[in-house]
Amino acid sequence: MGGKNKQRTKGNVRPSSSGRAAEVLTREGGVIPGFVGFDTTVTSELSYVPAVHGAEEIDNLVDADFRLVLRKLSKRDVVTRLKAVQDFGSMCQERDAEEVKGVLPYWPRIYCKISVDHDRRIREATQLAFEQLVLKVRRSLAPFLKSLMGHWILSQCDTYTPAASAACKAFQAAFSPTKQPEALSFCKDEILNVLQDILLKETANTLSDPQSVTEEERESKYVRMLTSSLLGVKRLLSLLLQTDRGALEPGLAQLVNSGKFWKYSKHKTPQVRGAFFEMVCALCEFTPALVQAEATRLCPAVLLSIDDTDPVVLPPVWEAVLHVVSTIPDCWTHVNAKKGFLPKLWALLKEGGKGMAKALHPNLMPLLSKLPQQVTDPSLDFYTTFFTAFMQGLSSERAVTSPSESAIIVTSFVECLRYCILQNAEEEHSQEKIRTTLVSQQLLPLLEKAIRNPSLQNGPLFLLVTEMLVSWERRAGLHSEDEEDSKKEVFERLLADFWEDICHLCVGFVDNEEADPQALEGVAILLQVMRYPERVSKKHLQKKKSVRVCLSKPEEDEKTGVQGDGAEKLVQTASELVNEKAFGSLQTQHFEDAVCQLAQLCLVHVNEKNSEKHLIFLSLLLQSFHTSRVFGALVEFDEKIPEAGQWRDEKNPAVQFLLKGAVVWLAEVGRSNTEHLVEMVFSSLCCCNQEETTRILNHITTMGLQWGIILQIIQRACKDAETRASCADWLKGSILGEQLLGLTEELCKVGSSSRASTSSTSCHSWALISLVLSQNHNNESLIGEVYMEMILEKLHTTLTETKSLSDAGNMEPLISFICDVASSFFSSVQDCLLLLSAEELLLTVFQLTAQDQRHTHLSKSLLDKLKTVCVAGVQSLVQHCEYEVAEGGFLHSAAVWVVKQVLTVPLDIKSLQVLVMAVQSLVETIISAGNQASPILNHLFNLLTPSQTEWTRIREALPSQWIKTPLLANRHRGVCEKPSQDTWKFRELNRLPAHLCVCALLGRVAQTASRDQKETQCPSPLPNLTNTVSELLYALQWCKELKYSPTVVSAYHNLLAEWGLSDGHHNQVPMKPLLQILYSRSVMDGGLWSLTLENYINTNNLAITHGAALRGLYGSSDSLFPVSQSKLSTVQVLCPVMTKEDKETLVALATAGLINWQENDDVYGCLAVLLCCLNANTQVEDEVVQAILATLMEWRNSREDWFLFSCNLAEATSEQLNLNVEMMRFLTWLVTHRPSVLGGNQWDFLLCSMLAWLETASENVSSLWNPWVQLFVCENSALIVKLNQFFTSSSSGVLEKLPSELASEWRDFFVDGIYNLLLPLPVKITEAFIEPDDPVFPLSVLQSVGLALTHVPVQQLTQNSLPPRFIADQKTNLPEPLQTLLNTLCPLLLFKARPLQITVHHVLEKVMPQLPECDGDGDSKSDDDKDELCLSPPASLMAILSTCEELCDNILAGVQVGEFAVVQPLSVEYSCVLGYLLAWKLLLTFFKSSPSHLRAHYAQYLKRSCSLNKLLLHLFKLMPENPVYPGQESETKETKTFFTETLILTVDENDSVKWELPHLACSVYYSTVQDLPAMVRLWWNSQEKRVSSAVEKFTSKYVSPVLSAQEISSVYSSTQMFDSMTVKARSAAREVIATYSVDDIYIELVIQLPQNYPLSSIAVESGRRVGVAVQQWRNWMLQLSTYLTHQNGSIMEGLALWKNNVDKRFEGIEDCMICFSVIHGSNYSLPKKACRTCKKKFHSACLYKWFTSSNKSTCPLCRETFF
DSSP states (O other), X not given: OOOTTOOOOXXXXXXXXHHHHXXXXXXXXXXXXXXXXXXXXXXXXXXOOOOSTTHHHHHHHSOHHXXXXXXXXXXXXXXXXXXXXXXXXXXXXXXXXXXXHTTGGXXXXXXXXXXXXXXXXXXXXXXXXXXXXXXXXXXXXXXXXXXXXXXXXXXXTOSSHHHHHHHHHHHHHHSOTTTHHHHHHHHHHHHHHHHXXXXXXXXXXXXXXXXXXXXXXXXXHHHHHHHHHHHHHHHHHHHSOHHHHHHHHHHHHHHHHOHHHHHGGGOSSHHHHHHHHHHHHXXXXXXXXXXXHTHHHHHHHHHTTTTOOOTTTHHHHHXXXXXXXXXXXXXXXXXXXXXXXXXXXXXXXXXXXXXXXXXXXXXXXXXHHHOOHHHHOSHXXXXXXXXXHHXXXXXXXXXXXXXXXXXXXXXXXXXXXXXXXXXXXXXXXXXHHHHHHIIXXXXXXXXXXXXXXXXXXXXXXXXXXXXXXXXXXXXXXXXXXXXXXXXXXXXXXXXXXXXXXXXXXXXXXXXXXXXXXXXXXXXXXXXXXXXXXXXXXXXXXXXXXXXXXXXXXXXXXXXXXXXXXXXXXXXXXXXXXXXXXXXXXXXXXXXXXXXXXXXXXXXXXXXXXXXXXXXXXXXXXXXXXXXXHHHHHHHHHOOOOOOSGGXXXXXXXXXXXXXXXXXXXXXXTTOOOOHHHHHHHHHHHTTSOHHHHHHHHHHHHTTTOOHHHHHHHHHHHTSSHHHHHHTHHHHHSHHHHHHHHHHHHHHTOTTSXXXXXXXXXXXXXXXXXXXXXXXXXXXXXXXXXXXXXHHHHHHHHHHHXXXXXXXXXXXXXXXXXXXXXXXXXXXXXXXXXXXXXXXXXXXXXXXXXXXXXXXXXXXXXXXHHHHHHHHHHHHHHHTSTTOOOOTTSHHHHHHHHHHHHHHHSOBOHXXXXXXXXXXXXXXXXXXXXXXXXXXXXXXXXXXXXXXXXXXXXHHHTSOGGGGHHHHHTTSOOOOOSSOOGGGGSOOOOOSBOHHHHHHHXXXXXXXXXXXXXXXXXXXXXXXXXXXXXXXXXXXXXXXXXXXXXXXXXXXXXXXXHHTTOTTTTGGGSOHHHHHHHHHHHHHHHOTHHHHHHHHHHHHTXXXXXXXXXXXXXXXXXGGGOSOOHHHHHXXXXXXXXXXXXXXXXXXXXXXXXXHTOOXXXXXHHHHHHXXXXXXXXXXXXXXXXXXXXXXXXXXXXXXXXXXXXXXXXXXXXXXXXXXXXXXXXXXXXXXXXXXXXXXXXXXXXXXXXXXXXXXXXHHTGGGTXXXXXXXXXXXXXXXXXXXXXXXXXXXXXXXXXSOTTHHHHIIIIIHHHHHHHHTXXXXXXXXXXXXXXXXXXXXXXXXXXXXXXXXXXXXXXXXXXXXXXXXXXXXXXXXXXXXXXXXXXXXXXXXXXXXXXXXXXXXXXXXXXXXXXXXXXXXXXXXXXXXXXXXXXXXXXXXXXXXXXXXXXXXXXXXOTTXXXXXXXXXXXXXXXXXXXXXXXXXXXXXXXXXXXXXXXXXXXXXXXXXXXHHXXXXXXXXXXXXXXXXXXXXXXXXXXXXXXXXXXXXXXXXXXXXXXXXXXXXXXXHHHXXXXXXXXXXXXXXXXXXXXXXXXXXXXXIHHHHHHHHHHHHHHOOOOOTTEEEEEETXXXXXXXXXEETTEEEXXXXXXXXXXXXXXXXXXXXXXXSOOHHHHHHHHHHHHHHHHHSSSOHHHHXXXXXXXXXXXXXTOOOXXXXXXXXXXXXXXXXXXXXXXXXXXXXXXXXXXXHHHHTOOBOTTTOOBOO
16 A cells, blocks of 8 residues: 555545455455444444445445445544544435445444434434435435434434434425324334333443543433433423324333433433433323322422422423323322422422523412412411412512513412402302402402502513402493302402502502602502503513313312323313403493592692692593592592682582693692693593684783793694594684784793793793694694784794894794794695795795805704705795796795805905805705606706806906916917006905806706706706806806916815815716807807806817817808907917817918018917917928018018017016017027928017017016016017027037028027026026015016026036125135136025926036036145045035025924925926025035145034034935835836936926925935945934934835945946056946956955945955065055945045055055055045154044044054154
8 A cells, every 4th residue: 555654545445455455355364254244233333334244245335425424424633523424414315325325234223323422513414414314315314213213312402402303304305294103113113122221221321431431421422312301201292193102101101110210300411300300200201100100209200399499490390290180180199299390399389480480470370279288278278378488489589570470470379369268259158258268359459559669560470450340340241241140249358358459558558758759659540451451562571381181170179180182182271261351441430439539538638739740640630530439539639719700500520620630730830740730631621612712822821921831732632533533623723823923922032031931931932933833644734724824924924033132042942942942843844835934934944944044043953944944944935736936935035045145245265155055955945746746946056147247247246367378388379458566466366256146046057956856867957057157167167277376266165175166067068069068158258268168078078079160160261361369369269179170271471471461460469370370380381481480570670669578678568568478489490390391581670679678678677567578578588498499409400501601690699699598697687576476476487587597508607797796705616607607696596496496406506517617626725634534515505505404494493304294386486495405406416626734624524513414314204104106007016206217307387396306305314325335324324313313214125235336337337447457347246356466466355335324334345366465465455445435435436546546555655654554534635744753654543533532642553653
């Protein structure tokens, strides 16, 4: 087979060699040896080996898979066995029947084993698998039944319920109900043998293997098997037929005769005891003869076990007790009842059944009926003891805490009592004594206890007693339908005595000054239950337990015996004998007498003692007993004389009682609780007719009672339909109506203080008003409609007064009450809004909800209430089927009011939002009404929409500042008559223009309507919607052109976006009508309409999708001529989407207009149209271009005033400026697209015009507030940029074709002229306009001038002609022009205008590399006396840097290192940080371009000033935690970061402004670590752990890889050549290898870059070396390491320094004996300071450090004093 531990091949079912050997033995010998097959002992483990002759044939019948599964069933592992059983079941289900049948011979043994497995999951799975087997093999199971059935029955009684039910299911699948007895009969002996073996022979150790199973598991299995076996006997007997049971009796007798069997009644495990008693019940029921034979052992075992109160045992014990007393007549001869049975019963009863009352107490009456006289003698003592124990049980802890337990005990008590009284209903004296004793000493004390105890009051006792009394009345003949009873007199006496006692008991409770209210309520409940037993909930009356006991009738007591056929049906229980149904209530006269007596007693206490308790009790009594006799008794007893007048002749006792009693008590002052009196009134009214009821209630209404009482009376009157009908005349009457109207007026007095309004009285009053308005029945109002109208009118008037008040604070409670009333009214009363006053009230509520809280001064909670009222009102309104929006109605008035608000009242954002939300709520409520909504909504929308005149008026009222942005962006060509500076200054706009308000309102309404139309598939669009959408688009375009500034415009746009209206809702209207409206308005009005049209075309991509529709707008391009201002705007919009032919037509028309120009012609329009077409890439012939240029040159000669040369632009009109702008644009187009058509004269015209215009611009800086002047300067600057690009970037072929002298003229004359004018321009502008946030600040000019200045040549900067600017005490080595340039431009780095800051940076960046030259060697003075020289970078730059530093400190003060500070783009903070970073970028450029020896001096300066330290801390607050470059696709292999991508700072703004600052911060950090690595390393090492770890983590991840790669590549690409040294690089290993060789010396050094380069030092390792001493070698390695660590430069620079040092060493210059280096590590000086004694030379910096650290002035070498 192979190795022992080898994995066996899956599915290999061939037996091992030992198995095959066994087969051979079988074949050869014919006998199965002992070691093969199943072991005969119970404890053996299973193993599957066929154990019969001819094994191989049978074995082959079993499928290979089945064999494998059967083997697994013998494994020890639980999971393996479980899986095997489940697999077996599924295989039985899936395989053919024949395959499954092959398993049957082996199944019984396996089943008998695993069906009693320790693991319950396996037992359950076994039964499920067995079911599948049974379903598959059917009849083939029959031969194996006898070996299976015993364990099958055991499994059906398994203590694990799922396993038992699965076994039963398998049994039912195998046999139909009729076949089951037959199958069991067939196997009965085998079954009994299995069960007997377990019960009598087996032990825990024989059932399980002690060696492999724990003691606990063995014991639990044994207990389970015992339980299952006992229950198995019961199941066997219950399923067998009677004849088979007889045949089984000998076997059962053998079991019952065993002493071991009877010990199970005292077994320590409750399950076994319970199963034992269940089996005893079965024996009593099915084998009575066997039971009687074993009575001597059975009776004590059962009857003396009644004290076993285990929940599992008690129910079967008591079932067994009843079976025993029924089955064995002489059972009490085997048990001493007095000493053994009864004491245990009394103990059990006293403890209330120990929490098992539900199982115990229903059995007591059947037991009582079976107790013989010898047990109960003497009867009186027995009953007394029995019921006393019962009563004690009711006081037990469990009974007190559990109402259900208590109810069971009470029910059983009364049943037993009834039974005992019926059993003793004879005339004999002894029986009468028993009856009297039971009632007086047992029942009455229980009733008294119940009257005091609320839980017993709510239990079944009172109802049970009432049923018992009705039963006695029947027997006494008080119910006429009953037959006469022979014991009539007995029950009459019994009733009389009972009522006498109960009356005495109740009087005792009532006739007491200190009466307990709980007890009085108990008495009332008792009498109420007796009066109306049918009303009592039956929930506490449990179903009586049916016991299989046959009882005789009471008068046949002596003949009681076992009935023969008792087992076949459930016999009537003892309780049913005495528990006849109580039909009807009590008929006895005693009952009403008792009630009258109690009522009179109460009246005495009320009149004499003014007892509130007795008054409440009287009210409760009258609720149940409102009869004339009771009222008569009360009136007779009361001595008061009735009132005079209308009530003098009143005969009705109920009315008399009311007037004498209830009404008087109601009127008493200071009475807090009046509900019981109101109930008393209505109890009395039950005995009055309708007229009397109305008179009495009117009388009560006019008595001036508290409103809370009237509220209670009305609520009680509406409680049910019958009472309401009887009170209808009073409710609708004028007396109540007038009273309520007066109350409303009193409540609505505005002068009433808030304190009074919130009092409880007021609360009742408002509740009363709310009730009478909202309570309706069958669509009829509660009170008269006239009064309802008047009340509503009063509420409306009050709310209207509230609106006009300046401070509604004191009115809040009043408004709140009105809200509650109105809400209740609107939501409850159908068609309530047909009343005009109701519509007016609703309008006022709507107006309050539609105004801002700041105006109405209402709290949020109150507003929410008002909104709820409004919704309820509108719902009620529109649900009325015939509602129309009529003039004067709510919706019409509301719409008119809303329109007035938006058109005439200046609204801010909050007010607009509140108003629109109110209207939206209105629309949503209308829509929710369903079918009726559409016409109402259309009418409402029409009312809300302004007329065309109104639209025009509010549109023209919009401020015109919008024109500036599109004008300067070349998107719009507009004019302005007499613009003034104030025009462009926004007055503080905090209120929204009416046009915006109307658009927002209508847009929101339309959107709400369309959204709900989608949901309801309602297609009808709103009227005039297309026009509304066009206006909304216009409003949005206005906001867009203002760049959403000021704040109110931004807030408005955000509001529209939040509402989903930022697209103008244009998707909801057809495209063509909307396009036509926009086009017609653009042609008529131009201006913003044209831009709106353009935006609509671009947003919806109409040029591609609907080109034909666009062309259809204008028909032919001829229609757009002659050109007006509005048509020009339209042409500019449509030109990009026109066809080629249309554009050529326009060019032809425009060209003709220009060439044939006259004095008064609109040449501007023609030139503008031409440029629109040119910019749309229209092809134009060169001749046409030359002709137009010739026309311009002609104008230059004949109409020079048109050109605005050297004139005051403040006086120029916008038309003149526009003409110049168009000419500049044309000339720019020429330079860009057609420079070849320009000859010498044309170039002169172009360049001279450009320069003249520039001169005009520089002279008119003060006029730059005017957008047209700004446009003039911007376009001229654009022309300069294009000229610069043309002359610097054009190919040589193009330049050769130019006129000969043109290039040199441009270079020598025009460039000089341009930049002499341009360079001072930013300074002039910032001096003229000092506030960059001013709306008139010419930012666009700075941007365009900045773009032009970026092309300035360095020579123009170094030899500039700026006015000299110097600063006192400023140390400088710079020439005057350069110093002036720095002093002029550096301060502008901090000016809050981004284009200017970027421009200044670009300009200064060009001169930075020139500056270090001016510092020369940096060693002008002898440095003998200096410790270490430091030089300042340019002073003006450092001054700006220190200013920025302080500002950045303040800005970033609250941010931790490593956190990302988000700076709002273009804010003040943004400008400060931008200026700071740009200044550092310039400084780093300056540093990088310095030679190494100067760099050391500058670095020293930075170190002393600590500027770099601050910069690095700031950078780690400005760099993002994840500096990923935006706009990448996720699929890219390598992630781009701000460190991998070069930063391009553009002067003009674009999308990159958002991330410009983080990118710039990253760029500055990268430059810093690249150019100042030593200083960064020094800073990093000095930081605290948190900061240094954050820096290292960031640098290692994002910076080091890029920087290392660049260092390595710089070695590759280095052009620096060394004598006697070669440098190579290995990029993969991040290594640089330097090889130095001179003569016979050969040195190789390996420089290794660390992972976090440059934070950690560079490692220098030794390669090969030849001809160098070890000490010298170490010195040189140390020197290189020092240079690379401390020098601020690249690796190549460090290597150059090191080579220089070694070269000096070979030249004979000695090392400094302090640092052991020739060249100093940081300032690169040679050893110059010599000791006079030893003549050794040292670096001055080394000596200085030596002296300061040692505190001595001696030579380090010879220790002599150093002079």
